[in-house]
Amino acid sequence: MKYNIPRGTFDILPKDSYKWQFLQDSFRKMATCFGYEEMTTPVFEVAELFERSSGESSDVVQKEMYRFQDKKGRKFALRPEGTAPVVRSYIENHLDKLSSRTKLFYLGPMFRYDRPQAGRYRQFYQYGIEFIGSNNPYYDAEVIAIAFLWLNKLGLNNLRLEINSVGCPACSAVYDNVLQEYYRPFLPKLCPDCMKRLETNPRRLLDCKVPSCIEFRKNAPSQMDYLDELCKKHFSAVCNYLQAMNITYTVNPGIVRGLDYYTNTAFEIIYEGLGAQNSLVGGGRYNGLIEQIGGKSIPAIGFAGGFERLLWALEEENIDLASAPKPDAYFVCVGENTRMQILPYLNALRIKGLFIDYDPDKNSLKAQLKAADASGAKYAIIIGENELAAKTVNLKNMQTGEQITIPMDAEQTIKRMRCF
RNA sequence: GUGGGUGUAGUUCAACGGCAGAGCACCGGAUUGUGGUUCCGGGCGUUGUGGGUUCAAAUCCCAUCACCCACCCCA
Structure with missing residues (x-):
């Protein structure tokens, strides 16, 4: 790297x-x-x-x-x-x-x-x-x-x-002075950082985490009393x-x-x-x-x-906020001629707002369905040579495993997806 | 700016002087067009980098870089 x-x-x-x-x-x-x-x-x-x-x-x-x-x-x-x-x-x-x-x-x-x-x-x-x-x-x-x-x-x-x-600013200036007066006798016993703070930013003394400095804080005057x-x-x-x-x-x-x-x-x-x-x-x-x-x-x-x-x-707290959205459908394509010809249909679905996953590098039906499953898509849209010839697609519900044949039309696909 | 810890495969880790490995993930396959389980196969990685010690270094030593944690301070 x-x-x-x-x-x-x-x-x-x-x-x-x-x-x-x-x-x-x-x-x-x-x-x-x-x-x-x-x-x-x-x-x-x-x-x-x-x-x-x-x-x-x-x-x-x-x-x-x-x-x-x-x-x-x-x-x-x-x-x-x-x-x-x-x-x-x-x-x-x-x-x-x-x-x-x-x-x-x-x-x-x-x-x-x-x-x-x-x-x-x-x-x-x-x-x-x-x-x-x-x-x-x-x-x-x-x-x-x-x-x-x-x-x-x-x-x-x-x-x-x-x-x-x-x-x-008026009361904090008064308080800073009071604090400095209070801490000055302890100066030699303060941690090195607090020694500096005493002059530059006395209120920071109250914030120190060194145990010995915390001791001194117990009796320190409070800002509340000087408002x-x-x-x-x-x-x-x-x-x-x-x-x-x-x-x-x-x-x-x-x-x-x-x-x-x-x-x-x-x-x-x-x-x-x-x-x-x-x-x-x-x-x-x-x-x-x-x-x-x-x-x-x-x-x-x-x-x-x-x-x-x-x-x-x-x-x-194990609070789950949001994770990657799952595809509405995974596009499965088999056969020599389908890859080119399904593109208008695929794009039409996407233009209408559906999240469609599709991977042309996967060839076998099996590999594509496997990928569809892994993607978490609710549906697979399956098209082979037969469907192409008939201008239909198979819409498969990945949860139930059921499958119906519908016309290759974006509008109708979306309609059927709602109730299947 | 100061101190401590850790660097090995995409990832989580093993090997702690003697051939660099496993789980997960990923990819492919298990005869014709249907996923999840299962089984099989798939890794030659400048062991962060550069020196040193040694017959031999991921392993020991030094340096360097990166990351993590803490101080300081803050979101």
Whole structure:
């Protein structure tokens, strides 16, 4: 084998393609029922868009972006996430002028230069929702509900919805200081990563998996206690809406999200049993982002989920989504002269929408019927010299083994197939 | 970027210093134009690649590449 697929990428082969298509269609339907419309943006954008939105210090920007320059030296990046491009388009196309609220969803590949492992790829496919135009906590709950209820509908019931509030920029700044104060005395005892985090991104300290660091977390101050009145009210309203929707959740102060643009609500939907990558969906509110990248100050909330992990979870649960369609009929042809002469009839059936399998490389009747059986076709349409002369065909029901002789006519064949 | 594991037929795996094999899948056949079960036949594969040790390497050693898993981070 001469060429290999690039590291961290994968081919979607036909047998899996049916599953992917099913999931994509299913997500489209769900989003549509909630009033969301599809938007598709390019897979690459000006690199600065991501640097500005995700934050210079974020891992995405620091080490995971695929950057390249075009012939004129313009700096682009393969999109590492979907929100910034959607917001860029929202601003650029003045969607805020069309309506006070904009409900969007997207599907497509994202790219991150990461070391691949189970459930993590360099090109991966996301589905996402963005609601732009209101700070009403109802919409926080609606966006969460779309993700949660859709996964439920697919058959995933052992999910954990974890939510948190990171507050507005004002209260999160206060909290960061409080956290730094709390952790500073333990500095020498922290793991090397956490030593760095203390200065660069103190909230990440709450996310550390090193046992000794987990100890310190127990008595750490909670963001909840440092939310201002408005943020507190917003958060409890979101919780109330979720309860009213019968969606159970747990509050997890460790949900802090990796990107800088999040404000207030942050959430994650977790499915245990996917190795180290158990997060199926992640999202949150980003009230400051639109202004930050050149638009007006407009509140928004959204989420993104990964198809690969979703597929994996569904597999773990033995949930069968979709498989290759079976032929309506298998075309069996015997004799010297038949091969040429049956073609108009064969094509007529196909044009009328039937899935007809046919393999001219198989010669004997036996071999062809064997293939018909293996294909799972409901019928075999058998034509030999005699039938050709009589302008008839034999329609055989592969389940019952019964066979009838009918005129060689597409219209009539279809009619007989319905009731035989 | 760091650590661990694995590379043998299309696939799942065996052979663990002495001629590279099996199941599944695939193809063909079992007397004239009717499938599923059964039976028979069909595989010379640079053992990921390149070096080294040895009379002899899939097997031991080194390097390299790829994949997998984990850290980090996230979908």
